[in-house]
Amino acid sequence: MDQPAHPTQPPQPAAPVPYGTPDTPHVAVRGEATLEVDPEIARLTITVSARGADRRTALDDLTRRNNQVLALVKPYGEAVEKLETGAFSVTPEINPKSRHERVRAYHGRVHLTATLTDFTALGELTTRLADLDLTRVDGPWWGLRPDSPAHGRARQQAVREAVQRAREYAGALGSRLVALTELADLEAEQGPLQPVAATRGRSAFGGPADRDAVVALDLEPQRQTVYAHVNARFTITPPEL
Template sequence: MTTPHGTPDAPLLVVRGETELEVEPEIARISITVTARGRDRRTTLDDLTRRNTTALDLIKSYGDTVERLSTGAFSITPELSERGRGERVHAYHGRVHLTADLTDFTVLGELTTRLADMELTRLDGPWWLLRPDSPVHRQARQQAVREAVQRAHEYAAALGTTVAALIELADTGTDRPRSTRAPFERGVHRASLAAGAEPPEPLDLEPERLRVSAQVSAQFTMAPPRL
């Protein structure tokens, strides 16, 4: 592709346009890891299946609040004994990984607390996200273009002339939404509440605003200025 060059009759003006928006998240993503451990393979698998079903039923009970629920990795791993000869299995470790996306943040604290209180369950998150097709991305790109056009007019005005035509517009990058705080984590809970015990108080989880940026490069021609 031939790079455009300016001429005395049509000077070339190259500018950048960039913007950064601070917006509310649309999705809260949490990661749930259900585990089981035992000396018998079948018992370990049964325990893992029961806990996985309990976690799924709890998440699904929140209905349309949960936009997406998926099962990731599943494993049953034998742990060999360090003593003795041969392949003697000391214990079996089972694990299922779940991911849930929520759109109603008012119930997020309650759900995460209930999940974290489950037996041998690890909870990580939330991660605050925007949908891939969120209009925020389009808004950032359009604002970056307007910024480039405004800069071009300002530079031309400083030379006492005007912008004549657009030669090229290039998208130089749209950043993924980013936040500044680390996600909340809850470690593995090894025992659930005793029968009749009060449920834990819901966590107070405040959504964090996200930063979305976009950058463009634009080339214009100008009417010849009088220098």
């Protein structure tokens, strides 16, 4: 008995391959871009310290000095984009010569971060903070915002370089670009924020009348380096070998 004929299956298209063929060669290139741009923000890290024979004295002094920092920074208004309090600690110091857990002193610290966009006010604020009692200032760390247009410009330039490089390779073979088959972003990245030397506070803060008592630091903004890298793959016409 004859078996029923199976319907003819339509031919399946060949799965694309990640590499070229003689009829459809590929060219893979890397595009890079490096931009030097002016910084958009500057960060200062401020560490307020206190030491007392008992916990309450250390805590009261730390609170007072922390309030002095806040009272100094906040009047700068829009020049300070953000003022954030980080870690806070009050730590007992044990007398190493005592056989018992006898506390010799208490150490208190508060860490704050100020982000500024007005670099004219930066030098003055840095100097005034450094003039506070038991206050350490680190920075400034210059940087760009995460959504800075500089990142987009670097990525676009990297893509244009990839296209130009692929076109040059194809031209060397007597070919031309046909289509883009892959574009891989290798993450645009900004160079590390750059600090200047840290300064330590020496004398006590005397109030608003002391604003002109210290000479403002002359801080020159440090240019920022922005990188972008992409990998691109193109199909090209068969070369004339």
